[in-house]
Amino acid sequence: MDTITKLTDGVLEGDRRSLARLITLIENGHPESSEALKKLYPHTGRAHVIGITGPPGSGKSTIINQLIKHWRGKGSRVGVLAYDPSSPFSGGAILGDRIRMLEPTLDRGVFIRSMATRGELGGITEATGDIIRTLDAFGMDVVIVETVGAGQGEVDVMNVAHTVVLVVVPGLGDEIQALKAGLMEIGDIFVVNKADKEDVDRKVFEIMGMMGRDADKLENIHIVKTVATKGEGIPDLIEAIEAHYRYLRDNDLIQKMEEERSQRDMMKIVVNKIKDRVIANIGESNLKRMVQEMAQKKIAPLEAADELLRAMDPGSLRKQNAQSKSQ
Ligand SMILES: Nc1nc2c(ncn2[C@@H]2O[C@H](COP(=O)(O)OP(=O)(O)OP(=O)(O)O)[C@@H](O)[C@H]2O)c(=O)[nH]1
Numbered sequence: 525m526d527t528i529t530k531l532t533d534g535v536l537e538g539d540r541r542s543l544a545r546l547i548t549l550i551e552n553g554h555p556e557s558s559e560a561l562k563k564l565y566p567h568t569g570r571a572h573v574i575g576i577t578g579p580p581g582s583g584k585s586t587i588i589n590q591l592i593k594h595w596r597g598k599g600s601r602v603g604v605l606a607y608d609p610s611s612p613f614s615g616g617a618i619l620g621d622r623i624r625m626l627e628p629t630l631d632r633g634v635f636i637r638s639m640a641t642r643g644e645l646g647g648i649t650e651a652t653g654d655i656i657r658t659l660d661a662f663g664m665d666v667v668i669v670e671t672v673g674a675g676q677g678e679v680d681v682m683n684v685a686h687t688v689v690l691v692v693v694p695g696l697g698d699e700i701q702a703l704k705a706g707l708m709e710i711g712d713i714f715v716v717n718k719a720d721k722e723d724v725d726r727k728v729f730e731i732m733g734m735m736g737r738d739a740d741k742l743e744n745i746h747i748v749k750t751v752a753t754k755g756e757g758i759p760d761l762i763e764a765i766e767a768h769y770r771y772l773r774d775n776d777l778i779q780k781m782e783e784e785r786s787q788r789d790m791m792k793i794v795v796n797k798i799k800d801r802v803i804a805n806i807g808e809s810n811l812k813r814m815v816q817e818m819a820q821k822k823i824a825p826l827e828a829a830d831e832l833l834r835a836m837d838p839g840s841l842r843k844q845n846a847q848s849k850s851q
């Protein structure tokens with residue numbers, strides 16, 4: 525307990541080692557990490573959370589390095605949470621520039637954490653929201669979450685990010701299917717990266733086509749062409765991200781998102797707590813018996829669940845007791 529208090533205080537005081545250790549505890553689902561999160565909560569709500577998603581190798585980490593470089597140049601503090609097995613982060617350095625690769629350890633305004641993806645598609649886990657809040661409480665102005673766009677993951681990134689940037693590259697036919705299957709709806713900003721390759725404009729038109737819009741409405745859609753390795757188009761991307769954040773703030777949408785997020789978080793905790801109580805109430809051996817009976821088809825899961833919940837409800841317990849007494 526002592527350690528948790530120390531770690532929490534450390535995070536609020538801006539101590540990076542405390543931050544790193546607390547994130548590990550949260551990631552591992554350490555029971556005491558919820559104490560820390562409770563204490564950090566009033567200090568959250570300041571950071572702009574940006575999700576960057578897209579197919580493997582599309583250049584997400586390279587783009588993030590450029591974004592870090594820009595925001596650090598303006599004095600903003602940046603936290604990155606990357607579900608990114610290849611993890612080529614250099615903290616704003618251009619790839620290949622070996623000296624600048626040392627930057628993240630020297631620059632106290634950047635904190636990059638690569639996470640094991642543990643097989644979840646896209647990588648967003650139960651702990652992601654809590655880790656973002658921890659980075660927020662630490663004092664990050666921007667928190668970036670990188671996820672591999674493969675399956676359900678990009679949809680989940682919406683639940684944790686204010687602004688979602690979808691990165692695609694020219695000439696990848698198979699990803700079009702994925703885009704059609706709902707991916708397009710989640711992006712607030714579309715980046716066509718590797719614009720130094722052929723077929724860039726075709727890609728842009730494809731995206732517009734999928735969005736059902738005309739070429740002359742291009743300015744209304746946030747589609748940005750970038751060559752991340754050279755930093756080309758990055759100022760446009762930054763402008764699009766900042767404009768999106770302004771739009772959210774000016775229309776009270778941040779507050780609305782926070783409300784939805786809080787409700788979702790709370791309900792998840794309620795469900796887990798009820799589950800724990802139900803199990804504690806019935807006891808492991810009774811639970812095992814019920815499970816066996818369900819497997820033998822003597823009782824349906826719905827009946828078993830009702831029975832468990834009835835046993836939990838003090839009102840019905842009282843009724844049962846009264847009935848058995850009067851008999
Ligand atoms: N030609 C070209 N190559 C690029 C560009 N942006 C990134 N790359 C290269 O593409 C490769 C993948 O870039 P990453 O930034 O690691 O891509 P990623 O999306 O983070 O990859 P994963 O995290 O593994 O999914 C690297 O070799 C980059 O140097 C670009 O604009 N043009």
Ligand SMILES: [Mg+2]
Nearest residue numbers: 584585608611
């Ligand atoms: Mg990456």
